[in-house]
Amino acid sequence: MANPDRPYRKLQGRGSGVVSFVTLWEGDTHLLQVTSWPSGEGYRRFFYGDIQAIIIRRTSVRLWINIVLGVLALGAAALLASEVGNQKGPRFSPDGTAIFWLIVMGVCVFFMVLNSLFGPTCAMHIQTAIQCEKLPTVRRERAARKVLAKLQPRVIAAQSAATAGAVSAENPVSP
Amino acid sequence: MNVVRCSKCQTPLPSEMLGAQVAIRCPRCRAALEVLVFPAVHREIGRGNVGEAALGEGETTCFFHPEKKAAVVCNGCGRFLCALCDVPVAGDHLCPKCVESGRTKKTLTTFENYRTSYPSLALTLAFLPLLLYPTTLVTAPATLFLVIFGWKKPGSVTGRRRRPTMIVAFLAALAQCLVWGWVLVRIYGSVTHG
Numbered sequence: 001m002a003n004p005d006r007p008y009r010k011l012q013g014r015g016s017g018v019v020s021f022v023t024l025w026e027g028d029t030h031l032l033q034v035t036s037w038p039s040g041e042g043y044r045r046f047f048y049g050d051i052q053a054i055i056i057r058r059t060s061v062r063l064w065i066n067i068v069l070g071v072l073a074l075g076a077a078a079l080l081a082s083e084v085g086n087q088k089g090p091r092f093s094p095d096g097t098a099i100f101w102l103i104v105m106g107v108c109v110f111f112m113v114l115n116s117l118f119g120p121t122c123a124m125h126i127q128t129a130i131q132c133e134k135l136p137t138v139r140r141e142r143a144a145r146k147v148l149a150k151l152q153p154r155v156i157a158a159q160s161a162a163t164a165g166a167v168s169a170e171n172p173v174s175p
Numbered sequence: 176m177n178v179v180r181c182s183k184c185q186t187p188l189p190s191e192m193l194g195a196q197v198a199i200r201c202p203r204c205r206a207a208l209e210v211l212v213f214p215a216v217h218r219e220i221g222r223g224n225v226g227e228a229a230l231g232e233g234e235t236t237c238f239f240h241p242e243k244k245a246a247v248v249c250n251g252c253g254r255f256l257c258a259l260c261d262v263p264v265a266g267d268h269l270c271p272k273c274v275e276s277g278r279t280k281k282t283l284t285t286f287e288n289y290r291t292s293y294p295s296l297a298l299t300l301a302f303l304p305l306l307l308y309p310t311t312l313v314t315a316p317a318t319l320f321l322v323i324f325g326w327k328k329p330g331s332v333t334g335r336r337r338r339p340t341m342i343v344a345f346l347a348a349l350a351q352c353l354v355w356g357w358v359l360v361r362i363y364g365s366v367t368h369g
Binding site: 006007008010025029032034036037038039040041042043044045049050051052053054055056057058123125127128129132134148152155156159160 | 177179180181182183185206207208209210211212213214215216220265266285287288289290291292295296298299303331332333334
């Protein structure tokens with residue numbers, strides 16, 4: 001049971017927009033999606049009893065990020081190589097331009113490695129009777145599994161209680 | 176059973192493909208999917224309960240429908256309600272008037288879809304106008320007013336109050352006001368003394 005002053009617990013992840021960001025909060029009866037703007041917050045609730053399915057779809061975002069960074073790194077490497085080739089003399093002494101391209105290449109490679117280490121990207125959707133909503137805070141499969149591990153027992157418990165209540169209503173015990 | 180659809184192309188997924196969190200491929204777009212299905216998918220949206228007719232003279236009837244039998248008591252106002260008037264909200268039974276009252280007076284957070292965030296507003300108003308600093312002559316006092324006005328207002332429904340944010344905004348706005356005060360005094364002094 002949550003603290004009455006803190007009725008929600010924050011789940012992993014944060015989705016960003018141009019002037020807003022989205023966070024996900026776990027409550028006792030529902031999942032709360034909060035969109036924060038400079039002026040206020042918008043709320044969207046997904047009650048555990050209404051969740052029919054959770055769909056995790058692997059996306060190719062990680063691949064495309066690596067492709068873009070790889071192309072930038074190769075471009076920086078090519079420019080660095082031309083700087084080295086243009087230099088006269090047997091010993092290479094890097095000037096400002098060569099150092100700049102070296103830094104660009106290093107940064108691109110660093111983020112490529114980081115992107116690969118973070119794991120596959122995914123899109124996580126919640127399906128109810130009337131909608132199929134994407135959770136913008138979940139973008140990596142690792143994060144999706146952590147969120148799912150927290151949500152699954154709550155959804156099952158809520159729907160089991162609802163089913164038990166419906167069964168007892170249909171079959172009332174006579175005194 | 177309700178249909179579970181691929182989140183990319185919205186193709187209905189065959190029920191025989193939906194197991195216990197197994198990886199599958201959409202039959203149409205071949206997207207790699209992992210689908211976890213819950214018992215609610217088998218639940219049909221049934222007809223609403225219109226309430227039973229009251230049978231006898233001494234029977235307790237609904238406050239809003241005297242011809243219908245009372246089924247529950249409103250947790251908000253204590254009126255008897257038939258099954259049609261009963262609105263289950265967050266474990267309570269409420270009548271339509273209490274629901275509307277709770278929604279407009281914002282005592283029922285279940286229906287609240289938006290809340291003004293005074294800390295975020297004050298912080299934005301304290302720092303964003305610095306890009307066009309003459310505007311801070313107006314926005315700095317406005318920030319001070321906003322912090323004082325919003326200090327006791329309810330915070331986020333998540334429970335965060337963000338008082339430190341308001342204090343930072345207040346101090347920034349106060350500093351801007353003091354700078355403007357000094358500038359205006361200097362201008363006044365230079366004008367009066369020629």
